[in-house]
Amino acid sequence: MADVAISPHGVAVHSYLENTGKRRGILAWILSTDHKRIGILYMISIFTFFIVGVILGLLMRLEMLVPGPAGKIFNAQEYNALFTLHGVIMIFLFVIPGIPATLGNFFLPIQIGAKDVAFPRLNLLSWYLYVTGGIVVLLSLFRNGLPDTGWTFYVPYSIRSGTDVTMAVFGVFILGFSSILTGLNFITTIHRLRAPGMGFFKMPLFVWALYATAWVQVIATPVLAITLLLIIIERLFSVGIFDPSKGGDPVLYQHMFWVYSHPAVYIMILPPMGVVSEIVTTFSHRSIFGYKMVAMSSLAIAFIGYLVWGHHMFVAGETQPAQFAFSLLTFLVAIPSGIKVFNWVATMYKGSIDPQPPFLYLMAFIILFSIGGLTGLVLGSLATDVHLTGTYFVVGHFHYIIFGGGVFIFFGALHYWLPKMFGRMYNKKVANWALGILFVGFNALYFPMLLLGYEGMPRRYFTYLPEYETLQHISMVGSWILVLGLIMMLWNLLHGIFKGERCGNNPWGGTTLEWRISSPPPPENFEEIPIITHEPYYHPEAVN
């Protein structure tokens, strides 16, 4: 009974995957305002860009085969373009849209018992803007060449560079719009479309995470938008606002840039943290320990995240009072993050652990996120930062936290939710092996960077001193192992989607609303809007 859904018009449709109307094929998808289809459209485009970003990363590691400058594959200019594009793609086209645009779009309405988001057409527009932005960024390749400024576009070089900074920055501007509209949509959806009985404190923690993230998207992104717009205006009209020879202030640019870009990292990490709460409860067969604290800590992280941007500028020419203030505030953000980690661990205590693939990704996350977080403390501390900033240590830090933390959970989330989205299960053994390879490759790739930075190698340099060669080689081999793991994981998931064994509505024993409906879900999610009577993660059989 649960596998067949009846739509309000009396047409028996099995799932949102089937086309039942006039539009066929691709049009039924790219013109659809169904949040589930939009989530999948995002998934396809985001992973396409991810693969491009990975290839760029591989090339950057390959470039480090020899210290150079002799024998290098790419020259300095090309290398600059490589790391710029790698950063722009990974950040603006992969991690920032990341979980919210894909799994958030798919599951937010379902988890709150709604039939769609508040503004379905705006949702589709968000996706169009995403694709357009991505294309515009790549167009810079064909005019005056990809920017060589780094994804941070620091002035005055971004104003003077002969490469097509204008086009690339305009592309990012469009992507920002996409992000803003998604955030706006999610906030309104969460406020207005919760099922009867679901107060704010009965929402799943994934929804809380998306809520906090959406606020950051709405409030912080416009500051980036104006900063990027000003680069374009400066390049076109030479008004002088970023030109030191006319009194322009490059440090002011950095302030404006990081006012967005620091909160942006919370856009990247809050949704994965929300997923962790989902996975840890499902696979411990227990309710979350300290629900309210975990919910509020998402808001606290979003809030404190606005207060710390200057820690990216400790050596840029910030005055001392600012340095002290930002360093102190940076340590504050560890508190709500710590609360989350303690509560997750407490949830697992005396739980009935089921070590399925999503749970194993969670284990990897805890290790990698901890390393990332601890190295973050080293960088947040002013005295140590002045030695490590601008080195490979920073590169290692953010890859541990964003990739090892955020993206590994994104992968874990796919392993958790793809069976719901497509009704089929992937090969779990292969999934676990892929994770193992990913984990080994990841650490081989990035741990040497922490050491390289500690030993003084600057980042974004295409040549290096011979003493760094061994670590660079280990890192390069790590990148190959990592990519092997990625290929294995992605192939396994894709194969699972199309050829996997059918799984039922609730292969994992989850308790949030999505596990009550069929896998894959019907087009309108629920035949009748459910009425909520208890908190999420309600496990009556749990041992307390």
Place this chain on the structure above:
Amino acid sequence: MSEIAGTIEETEDHAKHLHRDEKGAKMGMWLFLLTELLLFTGLFLMYSVYRYLNTADFHRAGLETHPLFGTVNTMVLLTSSLTMVLSIAAIQRGRKWLSVGFLSSTILLGLAFLVIKLFEWSLEIEEGLFPGSQILLSKPNGEILFFGLYYTMTGLHGLHVLAGMIVLIFMLVFILRNKITKDDYIKLENAGLYWHLVDIIWIFLFPLFYLIN
């Protein structure tokens, strides 16, 4: 109405099936306004920093703007906010043509604002005070920055006025076609909110660029 899963028509039906959510629409609009506010915040931040670092230069440069035009434009925009709000008050009472009258006035006042601004800019350009001009470049840095910000901020604001006017013209058509009525005027309210924001931004631009001296 065709029964098609996942298409736009289905969603229209589906949205009505969810019943019109005016509070939700208003929320969405307000969130969008907040993004516009934060967008201009970046510019105001830049202005305050540069003014703090170049106070004397800013005062000197401020003498070159035309307070009369600025003041008139402020009155124009404030009045347009009034006619905007009266247009909504009228439709609330079912006074369709009164509403149309007030809305048209709003649009015309917006146009007047832009015309005055264009005239003002052309005066200043004639005086040689534009980005990249020899005259401007010969002045101290603070003055160059002042005018850089002047053109950027009033220019971006002007674009928003233009965008607002276009939105209002659409609203005018909706009223005329009875798509906005006494029982469903949320679109007009939301358009009005946008227009008021544009007014508020000017309320702050005015003293910063015209009343320094």
Place this chain on the structure above:
Amino acid sequence: MTEASETRRRPSGEETKVQGEPISYSKYVLVWLGLIALTCTTAVVAGINLAALTLVVALLIAVTKASMVVNIFMHVKFEDKIFKVFLGIAGFTIFVIFTLTFMDVFFRR
């Protein structure tokens, strides 16, 4: 736009506001007159040399005008609390951005 509304409870437990009477035309005109008056005031004050105070006074007047537009023309005074919270969040963020940036800039040179 309408005056303060009353709260009713729907069967599902959700609260909903019932709109009261619309605001009179003349009330709006009065607010507009206030805005015009403030504009004239600020223009006149600019001519008086108060050194650093001129900026403070000008900004105070601007803030007053803006809050009149926000509360009456944009109706925030009569809306549900959530709208005020939204505005508060934006306002607080702007405050933080200015404060922390000036923590740097203020101590330069």
